[in-house]
Amino acid sequence: xxxxxxxxxxxxFHRFTSSSSPPPVSSLLHPTPSVLDIAAKLEAAGFEAxxxxxxxxxxFVNAAxxxxxxxxxxxxxxxxxxxxxxxxxxxxxxxxxxxxGLLLGPAVHRLMHRVHWDESP
Numbered sequence: 858x859x860x861x862x863x864x865x866x867x868x869x870f871h872r873f874t875s876s877s878s879p880p881p882v883s884s885l886l887h888p889t890p891s892v893l894d895i896a897a898k899l900e901a902a903g904f905e906a907x908x909x910x911x912x913x914x915x916x917f918v919n920a921a922x923x924x925x926x927x928x929x930x931x932x933x934x935x936x937x938x939x940x941x942x943x944x945x946x947x948x949x950x951x952x953x954x955x956x957x958g959l960l961l962g963p964a965v966h967r968l969m970h971r972v973h974w975d976e977s978p
Contacts, residue, residue, distance in 0.1 A: 912936075918943040925950035 888896075888908050896906035918939040919929050925946035934942060 914939040914943075918946075921946040926953075 892908060896908065899906040914936055918934070921943035922928060922930055927946055930939075930942065
């Protein structure tokens with residue numbers, strides 16, 4: 858990343874082509890000084906630093922839905938709806954694991970007795 862590139866004149870939501878340079882992080886968002894410090898350290902080490910919009914709730918609900926086996930969320934939800942959907946996905950995933958354990962427990966126990974897993978060699 859050369860220092861001769863003027864990155865401060867790029868408008869917000871600028872689409873980049875392979876020949877254009879991305880604007881600096883501080884021109885598109887209003888990140889905290891600690892985020893700017895981390896971005897500067899990454900850029901000084903030769904990496905590209907991108908601060909993108911998005912909330913922690915979006916990440917939570919998508920991670921919870923993926924862990925629950927429901928897939929990523931593609932609809933717009935309110936902030937409280939995201940919290941509810943994420944908590945419900947985690948709860949339903951735990952219920953599936955608990956019910957599977959309760960249903961498979963006796964069969965696994967019987968199998969262990971049949972193959973004598975409880976005896977030492």
